[in-house]
Amino acid sequence: MAKILAKVSEKDVTSAIVDTFYSMLREYTESDVIIVGAGPSGLTAAKELAKAGKKVLVIERNNYLGGGFWIGGFLMNKITVRAPAQEVLEELGVPYEEYTEGLYVADGPHACSKLIGAACDAGVKFLNMTSFDDVVIRDGKVAGVVVNWTPVQALPRQITCVDPIALESKIVIDATGHDAFVAKKLEEKGLLKTRGHGSMWVEESEDAVINHTSEVYPGLIVTGMAVSTVFGLPRMGPTFGGMLLSGKRAAEVALEKLKELE
Amino acid sequence: MKIYVEDSFWDSFLFFEGIRKFFRFSVEFNPYKFKDPYFLAYIRVRNPNKREFYEPFPVEVENEKRGLIKGVIYDGVELLRYFSRDVDISEPTVLITNRLIATFGEDGRYHLRMIVIGPAAIISLKGILYAPAKPLQYYMMHSFGFDEKIDVKVDKVLKMLLLQFYAYFKHEEIFCESEECMLHNCHTTEEIKKVKGLCERHRKMFGDSVNLRGLS
Ligand SMILES: [Zn+2]
Numbered sequence: 163m164a165k166i167l168a169k170v171s172e173k174d175v176t177s178a179i180v181d182t183f184y185s186m187l188r189e190y191t192e193s194d195v196i197i198v199g200a201g202p203s204g205l206t207a208a209k210e211l212a213k214a215g216k217k218v219l220v221i222e223r224n225n226y227l228g229g230g231f232w233i234g235g236f237l238m239n240k241i242t243v244r245a246p247a248q249e250v251l252e253e254l255g256v257p258y259e260e261y262t263e264g265l266y267v268a269d270g271p272h273a274c275s276k277l278i279g280a281a282c283d284a285g286v287k288f289l290n291m292t293s294f295d296d297v298v299i300r301d302g303k304v305a306g307v308v309v310n311w312t313p314v315q316a317l318p319r320q321i322t323c324v325d326p327i328a329l330e331s332k333i334v335i336d337a338t339g340h341d342a343f344v345a346k347k348l349e350e351k352g353l354l355k356t357r358g359h360g361s362m363w364v365e366e367s368e369d370a371v372i373n374h375t376s377e378v379y380p381g382l383i384v385t386g387m388a389v390s391t392v393f394g395l396p397r398m399g400p401t402f403g404g405m406l407l408s409g410k411r412a413a414e415v416a417l418e419k420l421k422e423l424e
Numbered sequence: 425m426k427i428y429v430e431d432s433f434w435d436s437f438l439f440f441e442g443i444r445k446f447f448r449f450s451v452e453f454n455p456y457k458f459k460d461p462y463f464l465a466y467i468r469v470r471n472p473n474k475r476e477f478y479e480p481f482p483v484e485v486e487n488e489k490r491g492l493i494k495g496v497i498y499d500g501v502e503l504l505r506y507f508s509r510d511v512d513i514s515e516p517t518v519l520i521t522n523r524l525i526a527t528f529g530e531d532g533r534y535h536l537r538m539i540v541i542g543p544a545a546i547i548s549l550k551g552i553l554y555a556p557a558k559p560l561q562y563y564m565m566h567s568f569g570f571d572e573k574i575d576v577k578v579d580k581v582l583k584m585l586l587l588q589f590y591a592y593f594k595h596e597e598i599f600c601e602s603e604e605c606m607l608h609n610c611h612t613t614e615e616i617k618k619v620k621g622l623c624e625r626h627r628k629m630f631g632d633s634v635n636l637r638g639l640s
Contacts, residue, residue: 357470357478365554366524370495376483393481394470395495 190287193219195416196307196331198294198344201229202402203386204337205277206250206409207416212284214417219329220286223293223312228274229339231402239270244368247403250410254280265401273402294343295326297334297382299351304381306330307344332423333416336384337409342391345384354379357394367396368404375411377419385412425449425516425590428456428507432491433522433549439579446583448633456519458506461488467502475499475528493523500525500540500548508544516593517544518586524550538585545589552581557612576613580639584610584619587634591626600626606639 195211197204200222212218220227234240243251243258248266251258254276258268282288293315298306310326336344348354371389378384384392385408425447429437434455444451458464465480465488477499487493507519525548526534536555539547548555553574562574584606591597591607600607602623603615610616621627621636 355478366495366550368495369492373487373492373494374481374483376481378481378483393484394468394478396497 186287187289190217190219190289191329193217193329193331194420195219195333195335196221196329197335197337198307199229199337199339199386199388200224200227200278200288200290201337201339201386202231202274202277202405203409203412204229204335205231205281206406207335207337207385207412208286209277209281209284210410210413211416212281212286214413216417216420218286219331220281220288221292221294221307221309221329222288222290225291227278227288227290231274231277231405232270234270240267241270241273242267242401243403243406244401245403247401247406250403250406294338294347297344297347297351298328298330299353302380304334304344304348304379305332307334332381333419334382335412335416336382336388336392337386337412339387340391342384342388344382345378345388345392348379348382354382354392356392368401370395371404372407372411375408376415381419383412383415383419385409425518425586426452426454426511427586428454428511428517428519430519430521430523431455431457437520439582442579443583443586446586446635448635456507456511459510460506461485463506464488464493464498467499467506469497469499469526469534472534473532475534477502495524497524497526497534497536500527500537500546501542504540504542504544504546507546508542511544513544516590518589519544519546520549520582521546522549524548524554538581539589541589541592545585547582547585547589549578549582552576552578552585556610556616559614574613576616580619581610581616583634583639584616587630590633591630595629597626597629 194216195218197208197220200220204220208218208220234242243266245264248258251268256268256273256276258266261267291312292309293312294307295310296308297304298308306329308326308328314322314324334344336342342356345354345356349356374389374393375385378392386405389408440453462485465484466477470478503525511517524536525540525546526536527540528534536551538551538555539545553576587606599609600623602608603618604620605623605626606619607626608619621639622630
C-alpha cells in the first residue's frame with residue numbers, strides 16, 4: 163500500500179521546529195516595532211507596519227491570536243463596526259452587510275482569521291504564549307520589552323526560577339486592552355501617570371480612542387482599549403471599528419516616529 | 425438674556441429662531457471660543473469616582489486645538505467657572521456647548537449633566553441626548569451595538585433649561601415639583617415627555633416672559 167505522507171523521523175520533526183523557531187527568535191531580538199497584544203488593534207497596527215516594510219514582532223500571552231475579535235456581544239460571533247471602519251473589512255476581504263445606515267455586521271471568525279492572515283502575509287512574526295514582563299528603557303526612551311513564557315509567568319517564581327529575556331525595538335506599541343500592561347509598567351516606575359478608565363458610557367468614546375492613539379512616552383505608543391485606560395476615556399460599546407482604526411492610527415504614528423529616528 | 429454658542433458649531437446650531445420666539449424679551453446670540461486649550465485638557469473627567477485633575481498629555485492639548493473632542497467629558501463646575509470669569513455676567517448669560525459635561529455628586533461619582541447652573545450657566549447639547557436616563561430597551565439594543573435613536577426633543581429641553589436658569593437668576597427659583605412644569609428637574613426621557621408647560625404658580629411668575637405655543 164502506498165504511503166500518503168512522506169516518511170520522516172521524530173527527531174527531524176523536532177529539529178525542524180527548534181531550528182526555525184530559534185533562528186526566528188534570534189533574528190527578532192531586535193525589531194523596528196514590538197507590539198504587545200494581538201487583538202484587533204494590535205494586529206491591524208502590525209499588518210500596516212509590516213506592509214510598510216518594517217520589521218514587526220507581536221507578543222501575545224495566549225496561545226490564540228485575535229483577542230476579543232472572534233466574538234461579539236453576549237458570546238455571539240457577529241462583530242459590528244461603524245462607518246468608515248467597514249473599509250478595513252473591505253481591505254481584508256471580509257464579507258459584511260449593512261445592518262442599518264452606517265452600521266455593518268460581519269462574521270467574527272471570518273473577520274478575525276482574515277486579519278491574522280493579513281498580518282502574517284505582510285510578514286509580521288508572532289511570539290504567542292509569551293507574556294510581557296517589563297520594559298527596556300534606555301536613554302529615557304522605551305527601547306524594547308522583557309518577556310517570558312506565559313506558563314512560566316503563571317507559576318510562582320520560586321518554583322520556576324526561569325529568568326525572562328529582553329527583546330529590543332525602536333518603538334513599542336501597547337495593545338494590551340484595558341489592562342494597558344506596558345503603560346502601567348511605566349507608571350510603576352514613576353515615568354507615566356495613567357488616568358484609569360471611566361465607567362461613564364458614551365457612544366462617542368470610540369472616536370476618542372482613535373483621536374488619542376499616540377505616543378505617550380518616548381518610544382511607547384498606545385492603541386485600542388489601552389488608550390482608554392491611559393487617558394481615562396469613557397467606556398465604549400462592543401463595536402470593533404474603533405479598534406481597527408486606532409490600530410491604523412498607531413501604525414501611522416509609529417511610521418512618523420521611525421522616520422524621525424532615521 | 426445673552427446666549428453664547430460655542431463657535432465650533434455656531435454654523436450648525438439650529439435653535440436661534442426657536443429660542444428667540446420662546447422668550448418675550450430680547451435674546452442676544454454671540455459665538456464663544458474657549459481660549460485656553462491646555463485648561464480644557466486639564467479639566468477633563470478621567471475617573472467617574474474621583475475628582476482629580478492631571479497634567480494633560482501633549483496629544484490632549486493638540487486635540488483641543490484641533491477640536492477633536494468627541495467622547496471627552498469635562499468637569500462642568502470648572503468649565504462654568506472659567507466661562508463666568510471670561511464674559512460679563514451681570515445679566516443672565518448662558519453658554520451652549522457641544523461638549524459633554526459632568527459634575528461630581530454627593531454620592532462620590534460623576535454624573536453627565538444637561539446643564540450646570542451658577543452665576544451663569546452652561547448647557548450641553550450632547551448632555552441633552554446622553555444625560556437623561558433612557559428606557560431599558562435603549563440600553564439593551566445599544567449593548568448589542570445597534571444605534572438606537574435617542575427619543576428626546578432637543579428644542580423643548582433647551583427651552584426648559586434656559587428657563588430654569590432664568591428662573592434661578594431672576595428669582596432664585598430652583599426646580600418645580602409639578603411633573604408637567606417646565607421647571608421640573610427631569611432625569612429621564614420619559615419625564616421630559618410629561619412636561620407640558622408651566623404650573624399655575626410659575627405661570628404667574630413667568631407667563632409674561634415666555635411664549636408657550638408649540639412646546640410639548
Ligand atoms: Zn412649576
